[in-house]
Amino acid sequence: MNRTVIISEKAPQALGPYSVAIQTDTLVFCSGQLGLNPQTGELIAPDVQSQTRQALLNLQNVLEAAGSSLANVVKTTVFLKDMADFPAMNAIYGEFFNANPPARSTIAVAGLPKGGLVEIEATALR
Numbered sequence: 001m002n003r004t005v006i007i008s009e010k011a012p013q014a015l016g017p018y019s020v021a022i023q024t025d026t027l028v029f030c031s032g033q034l035g036l037n038p039q040t041g042e043l044i045a046p047d048v049q050s051q052t053r054q055a056l057l058n059l060q061n062v063l064e065a066a067g068s069s070l071a072n073v074v075k076t077t078v079f080l081k082d083m084a085d086f087p088a089m090n091a092i093y094g095e096f097f098n099a100n101p102p103a104r105s106t107i108a109v110a111g112l113p114k115g116g117l118v119e120i121e122a123t124a125l126r
Helices: 048-065 083-096
Strands: 003-006 021-024 027-034 073-080 103-108 118-125
Touching: 021 048, 027 048, 048 083, 048 118, 073 083, 083 103, 083 118
Parallel strands: 073 103
Antiparallel strands: 003 021, 021 027, 027 118, 073 118
């Protein structure tokens, strides 16, 4: 089985010793994406809607760099700083995954890097 590290110029760089994504012969495993502006590395805005939209755009760019797309996502995990933000996150998420959405887990966490409100990771078919 082949294992390839994915780098995307259109998504934020990894914040530590990990890959943004790993591509195998059949799957793409994407690390969590925050709502970071790819150019500045800072949060796009202080609200969960903007951060969710940017996290999904970043995820989309990583998947495209791996030769995949959001349409090929089979599983996501959403990490929320505050579960009270679930409805707002869910509304934006539904804009990106409106038909045949992937399986998903949503987990409340004590904190996220850079003070983010949401982080989304995904596994997709190649």
